[in-house]
Amino acid sequence: MNRTQIAEVVFDLPVAHPFSYSVPPHLTVVPGQRVQAPLGGAVRPGVVVGLRALDTAGVKPLAAALEPGPIMSRSQLDFARWISAESCSSLGSTSAALLPPVLPGEPMPSACEWSGNRAETPELFVGADRLARVRREIEAHAGGVLLLTADIATAADWAASLSALGPVARLDSGIADRDRRRAWNALAAGAARLAVGTRSALLAPIPPPAMLVLIDEHEAAHKPPGAPRIHSRDVVLRRAALEGARLLLPSATPSVEIWWLADGGRARLHPVDPGSWPAVSVADTRGMLRADPLTPALGRAAYDALARGRRVCLLVSRLSSALACDDCGSVPRCPECGIALAFSRVEKTLACRFCARRDAAPDTCGACGGRRLSAFGWGAERVEHALRRRFPRARIARYDPDAMRGARLAKQRQEATGADIVIGTRGALRLFEPASLGLAGFVTPDQFLRVADFRASERAFALMWAAAERVRPDGQVVIQSQHHDHYILRAVIDQDRAEFYKHELRFRAESGYPPFRRLCRVTARGRSASAARALADTCVGRLRDARLTVYPAIAERRGLAWRILVKGRADLPAHVSRALEDGGPADRRGRGMIEIEMDPVD
């Protein structure tokens, strides 16, 4: 029997284990190198993750090396392993998502190892001058810089702006494969010092001493669909520690997780330049908003702004799914979980998304006995109609960049750019520079406060803060709300972030939400309702056996899918993977499929 070298190879598949191949005598491969290997009748690209000596029984040979050397150093491969474990994604899918395209004929610069002997404290920049300060830090930094954004458009802006400081390697998918790959090589070879990208750049080789920058750390877009299911914030925190890199986090409204780190001295909050702040007021809507989306206060503010030739942005939300009392403003909440109960108009029920609680919707308000309970909806269309009647001579446009793409979006954008009044969702704020608007108005923000999601308050706070930053110092922000004393509103009125985080952290601690506990969502799908149910029951049983906090499964898609929420500590991914075995993002066991989503953001 021949003793040869065996290469362990992972592929872009939802399969947890590597596949073994013999290394033909004419080939030399090392861990971290990309290869071609036969699998399931076809030759597919994969990554060598290990080598060992063994007999060759029943093993096929590698077909070819895709590149002359490893694309990942030992440090990068270990780090990819960590990301894979932490996100319950396969190592193959993780590597495929975080490595540049293969280009035959390109040279392979050697990828360097990370030293990480002195861990730096992550740094928060939250003030009005945060981007200018981060830019100065980048300018002053001697080594390489990796700057990550949540979307391609922002990456393009940064690449353009940083090019004044030297060659910029763009690593996001907004540029051609060839250029992206060359940018990666330029970095590894030390020919470029500045790198800009989105999450696909998380593994990029940066010349030491490295500096990492994550723009708008709080953005949910830092955890886009697709493997690996992990927020870029968690990745850069780890990478900075391993690599001994400085990590800069500019964000007007950091995530509660990051603020908590700063509270505990594990992140450093740089001195804050508060910047200018408009007058923020709450317009009481109790008993209003039946026939008109504008309270007298907001209507007057819009009139004044238009009369002074200033622009107006009205923020609306997508449809509400919670119930509220029109008389006292109270919202039915889950007694167990503390979150607003989701209202289903069709089924006439109130349901909690976290525990499986589901009750018939009441006829009267539990707090004041009022009989007017409604899930109200002032969507963009209805608001626009009402405003056209009220301001017949104003140029009014709707803008909802998250709901459309392509030519329709471009057209809408153009109309919105020239409009006096823009009605839009959160993406509409991107149209406006800081301190440029005459008025920002929130039509029915109570819907944000009521969304059946514990992160809703964080998002509402971020949105209101972002709106206020875009209003001129002599302009106004008007928030129409029944909750005039809500801590989010107080924090925005007083321009006091700490006020928000103090309350939010107390709520999270009391209810056992992140950052104090970790969450995982397991989805069990089946062909039939009974198969799905059985699979879900199996999962719940195994997770309970692992002594994790497991909430009862909630049916979706008429019983074809079941959502299971699991709570645990920092080591939750390992426990969930072990409990469900081979748990990939879409592990098929028998007749069904399991999906594991660590730290869900929605």
Place this chain on the structure above:
DNA sequence: AGCACGCCGACT
């Protein structure tokens, strides 16, 4: 994820 091998309905 692909892709092959499996056992039950309408066609030349």
Place this chain on the structure above:
DNA sequence: GTCGGCGTGCTC
């Protein structure tokens, strides 16, 4: 009698 539906299971 075969062609083909997709349900199930494997890929080194």
